[in-house]
Amino acid sequence: MTLALRLVDLAKTFPVGKRLFGKPKGKVRAVHPVTLDVERGETLGIVGESGCGKSTLARMLVGLLEPTQGHVEIEGAALDTADPALFGKRIQYVFQDPISSLNPRKTIRQIMEAPLRRLHGMKATERQARIREIFDSVNLREEFLDRYPHEFSGGQAQRIGIARALAAQASILVLDEPVSALDVSVQAQVLNLLADLKGEYGLTYLFISHDLAVVEAVCDRIAVLYFGAVVELGRAEDVFRAPLHPYTRLLAESAPVVGRPLTAPEAKETELPDPLNPPSGCAFRTRCPRATERCAAEVPTLETAKSNHQKAACFHPLSD
Amino acid sequence: MRRFLALLARNRLALLGLVVMGLVVLLALVTPWLPLKPPNVTNTSDKFLPPFSEGALLGTDHLGRDLLSRLLWGTRLSLAVGFAAAAIAATLGAAIGVVAGYYGGRVDNVVMRGVDMLMAFPYILLALAIVAALGPGLFNALIAVAAVNIPFFARNIRGVTVGIAHKEFVDAARLSGLSDARIIVSEVLPNVVPVIVIAMSTTVGWMILETAGLSFLGLGSQPPQADLGSMLGEARSAHITQPHTSVVPGVMILIIVMAINLLGDGVRDALDPRLRSGALSRPMAATQVARDHVPPEPRAEGVLTLTDLETQFHVGKRTFRAVNGVSLHVAPGECLGLIGESGSGKSVTALSVMGLVASPPGVITGGSAQYKGQELIGARYGKLRQLRGDRVSYIFQDPLATLHPLYKVGDQLIEAIRVHHPVGRRAARERALGLLRDVRIPNPESRIDAYPHEMSGGMRQRVGIAMALANDPDVIIADEPTTALDVTVQAQILSVLSDLRRERGLAIVFITHDFGVVAQLCDRAAVMYAGRIVEQGTTEQILNHPRHPYTALLMKCVPELGAGRRRLEAIPGLPPAVDRLPEGCAFADRCPKVQPDCRAGEIVLRQVGDHAARCLHPVERAREEAAQ
Incomplete structure (x- = not known):
């Protein structure tokens, strides 16, 4: 297996309370150094709750955000984020809100032509043929091309967003909550389409979502993000069934499942830590029933706890 | 465009403004071909002729020049200067605003603080200072008026651009390989144009007034050339004895500015999406009730029934x-x-x-x-x-x-x-x-x-x-x-x-x-589904033995944690629009079990097994029944 994508110590820190001159008042570490490998043809799921840094991570991957530290390698070569015409050909992004990712004042044809013209310098006839081919594979009718975005439903607009990403002919797609704005019946259509396209074009997916069940259904491996750091990484079928990290277990137990009685898996008063004033050591320790003094003193790494195919950043993993 | 005109025409005052302004602009455009006396030829023997005199419909001024001719030529000049100033201010202001808003950060800070400094001066003082530095003259007055109004446009457009620059479609354009300059021109600008038009339509009148003000002070148009402001200025000395000399240009200024402002308000209302959707019409305190039949007796007991x-929803002709x-x-x-x-x-x-x-x-x-x-x-x-x-x-x-x-x-x-x-x-x-x-x-x-x-x-x-x-x-x-x-x-x-x-x-x-x-x-x-209850029962009945195909399919669409990696069932198609509901079952077009009678007529919510479903061909309880 060859590597499609490699993240090396990728991290992002945002200044808080900027001033015109001098240093900002504080810093928030949105993403702690993350190192991850994604194999070609794989779907890697990234799950986490709001504010855990999933979107920041995704935007760094596609060059929309400059990392504070570390770099991204695509098929062995470092990603140069300076020229959009270069990185757009290698990695593409599908947005969460399908309607707002389409310019309301452009027709679908204009939107579809932009990547073909700017990234690949195609001629008009070539573009025409390519758009027809792509629209065919995402099950959209060609007559849609001369309409404006507001005329489409969420599911159709998301297909257009996927079609645009395909037009760039990148081999890696970052899917940032691609179905969470859609109704459940449409959500399944889009997920199945993504699975078909992956086979057809040999794509590699980074699938970002807060919906554990969706991630489990479509991914090969899953990385669980908490407070800007990967706390657990493992095969999709294992991560939620047999979690190592207490946070992963909390997530899995919180998801409403038919046939499981309603219980609050953690104390009702618990609150998330304050990003401006993070706890020392493990960020989860204030919510963790297994926390000890060591958790406050040291920061666990993803190599701290390991079983066969699973890794977790925890001193007291659940396998003990 | 047609929709815009229709919306504009709905506002009577705006329509009036449009008609009046159209007439004034038309008059100004055809002035050179009208049989008018030359505006600048003096004839002191005929000075201060009252209106409706022979050969001078609106009378003459202190040098015996024909007021009608001067008024039309002056209007032409004032309008041209006002519009030119507005166009210059809008272009430069919008350019500054778009650049500051798009790039943000330090660029934004530096540019906008500069604009703030311009705004810190009282505008008439600033205009006077600019004219004083450049020397009097209509062209310099134009520059002054435009410069004074740039901050208004810059701030307005910057605010809008900041919102647009963070929209997802701008990121998408960047990923499509567009450079910053191209994104500004092809993605941001088209979305900013309505705001520029709105801002212009509400400020043109103001700029005409400001130009007239400078001319009135003798800093704009120079004698003998007439514009509305200089006409007022020259009439000032004879204000009491010969009021018509100041009333004539004064009325014209009033007409122009009123017409432009009415029209501008109309344009703003028609272009602003919030106002278009009726956000200004305040909803009633309680939903309107229009029942054409006697309300039925409740058929079930409950604290809320x-x-x-x-x-x-009645929108236009659609229900x-x-x-x-x-x-x-x-x-x-x-x-x-x-x-x-x-x-x-x-x-x-x-x-x-x-x-x-x-x-x-x-x-x-x-x-x-x-x-x-x-x-x-x-x-x-x-x-x-x-x-x-x-x-x-x-x-x-x-x-x-x-x-x-x-x-x-x-x-x-x-x-x-x-x-x-x-x-x-x-x-x-x-x-x-x-x-x-x-x-x-x-x-x-x-x-x-x-x-x-x-x-x-x-x-x-x-x-x-x-x-x-x-x-x-x-x-x-x-x-x-x-x-x-x-x-x-x-x-x-x-x-x-x-x-x-x-x-x-x-x-x-x-x-x-x-x-x-x-x-x-x-x-x-x-x-x-589509405004009706299609299935009702205890949670256990619905979740374990759904009878309506929609419920059954919808449940299969939802991935459940612990079920592993798999292909999901999807329901093809989309729900029907509720203003064009089909005859019979609303789900028929998406249903795998559809029969001709499903589209034939009203389908009632009826008892199916242990609970209620609105379906003629419900899902069988195959497994259980086979087991029994």
């Missing part, structure tokens, strides 16, 4: 049947789940109960809703208001949108209590603290004085629940209260609601699209 409720004969009931201590996709009518059903659907365009056209035997549909506003939030309260999806951002959460809770109960502030505050404790907010003593933005989403939703509980209601209608929350927070909120229901005997109507939530919280469930 809806019978054949119908709510429609959207959002709620189409819904009957529901909920008993004390019971939780009813209302399941449906977006557009299925579940939220409108909930809002109709207390007359909270915005009217216009919403109208309740039939059915009844009874709270403990009291009819709510068509009840007096006073009675509805007394019940709202006291006996029947709501929890909405987005607590950030329902809490007032400028008041402390405690004050909002106290207000909710005191509206319905004559208690003192101190007692109400005690009660508010108790409520915050009830919804398990840590540290209620300090949180009571927090503003909504200082709390996390989960904490805000707890405040929303506390607000709904403030007056110990009998019924809570919760519209997707946990959809916007994270799973761990959702689990906490659901268990808080579940506890409260048990402790207080609350009846809850819980609207959601999540079967897992229904399974965990609700006793009974109803599934809605």
Whole structure:
């Protein structure tokens, strides 16, 4: 297996309370150094709750955000984020809100032509043929091309967003909550389409979502993000069934499942830590029933706890 | 464009402004070809002729020049200068604003502080200073007026651009390989143009006035050339004895500026999407009721009972049947789940109960809703208001949108209590603290004085629940209260609601699209599709043995945790638009079991096995029946 994508110590820190001159008042570490490998043809799921840094991570991957530290390698070569015409050909992004990712004042044809013209310098006839081919594979009718975005439903607009990403002919797609704005019946259509396209074009997916069940259904491996750091990484079928990290277990137990009685898996008063004033050591320790003094003193790494195919950043993993 | 003109024409005053302005512009355009006397030829023997004199329709000025001719030539000049100044100010201002807004950060800071400095001077002083530096003359006055107005455009456009530059389609364009310059021109600018047009249409009149002001002071057009301001200026000395010399240009200025302002307001209203959607027309205090038949008697017992409720939206000639004969009931201590996709009518059903659907365009056209035997549909506003939030309260999806951002959460809770109960502030505050404790907010003593933005989403939703509980209601209608929350927070909120229901005997109507939530919280469930209930029964019956194909398929669409990696079932197609509902079953076009009779006529909600479904060919309980 060859590597499609490699993240090396990728991290992002945002200044808080900027001033015109001098240093900002504080810093928030949105993403702690993350190192991850994604194999070609794989779907890697990234799950986490709001504010855990999933979107920041995704935007760094596609060059929309400059990392504070570390770099991204695509098929062995470092990603140069300076020229959009270069990185757009290698990695593409599908947005969460399908309607707002389409310019309301452009027709679908204009939107579809932009990547073909700017990234690949195609001629008009070539573009025409390519758009027809792509629209065919995402099950959209060609007559849609001369309409404006507001005329489409969420599911159709998301297909257009996927079609645009395909037009760039990148081999890696970052899917940032691609179905969470859609109704459940449409959500399944889009997920199945993504699975078909992956086979057809040999794509590699980074699938970002807060919906554990969706991630489990479509991914090969899953990385669980908490407070800007990967706390657990493992095969999709294992991560939620047999979690190592207490946070992963909390997530899995919180998801409403038919046939499981309603219980609050953690104390009702618990609150998330304050990003401006993070706890020392493990960020989860204030919510963790297994926390000890060591958790406050040291920061666990993803190599701290390991079983066969699973890794977790925890001193007291659940396998003990 | 046609739609824009139609909207503009609906505003009578704007239409008047358009007609008057059209006439003035037309006159100014054809002036060179009109049989007028030369405007600058003096004839002192005929000075100060009154209006309607022979050979001088509007009279003459102090040098005997024909006022009509001077007026038309002057209007031509004033309009040209005003429009040119507006165009220059708009172009430069918009360019500055777009660049500052798009790049943000330091560029924005430096540029906008410069603009602020320009704005810090009183504008007439600044204009005078510019003219003083450049020397008097119409062209210099034009530059001065344009320069003075640049900050207005720059600030306006910058604000809009900041919003657009962070939209996802700009990121998408960047990923499509567009450079910054191209993004500004092809992505940002088209979305800013309406704002530029609005800003221009409301400021042209102002700029004509400013140019006239400078000319009046002798700094604009130089004699003998006439513009409206210089005409006024020259007439000033004869103001008392020969009033017509100042009245003539004065009236013209009045006409022009009034016409432009009326037109500008109309253009703004027609272009502004918020105003277009009718945001300015205030909705009525309670939904309009227009029932053409006698409301039916309730067929079920409950603290809240809806019978054949119908709510429609009347937009233009189209009628959207959002709620189409819904009957529901909920008993004390019971939780009813209302399941449906977006557009299925579940939220409108909930809002109709207390007359909270915005009217216009919403109208309740039939059915009844009874709270403990009291009819709510068509009840007096006073009675509805007394019940709202006291006996029947709501929890909405987005607590950030329902809490007032400028008041402390405690004050909002106290207000909710005191509206319905004559208690003192101190007692109400005690009660508010108790409520915050009830919804398990840590540290209620300090949180009571927090503003909504200082709390996390989960904490805000707890405040929303506390607000709904403030007056110990009998019924809570919760519209997707946990959809916007994270799973761990959702689990906490659901268990808080579940506890409260048990402790207080609350009846809850819980609207959601999540079967897992229904399974965990609700006793009974109803599934809605295209404005109707298609299946109703106990949670166990619906989840384990769905009879309507829609319910069965919808459940298969939802991935469930622990089921492993697989291909999901999908329902092909989209729900029908509720203004063009098909004959018969609304789900027929997407249904794998569809038969010709499904499209033939009205299908009723009937008993199928142990519960009710609106289907002629329900899903069989194959496994169980085979086993028996």
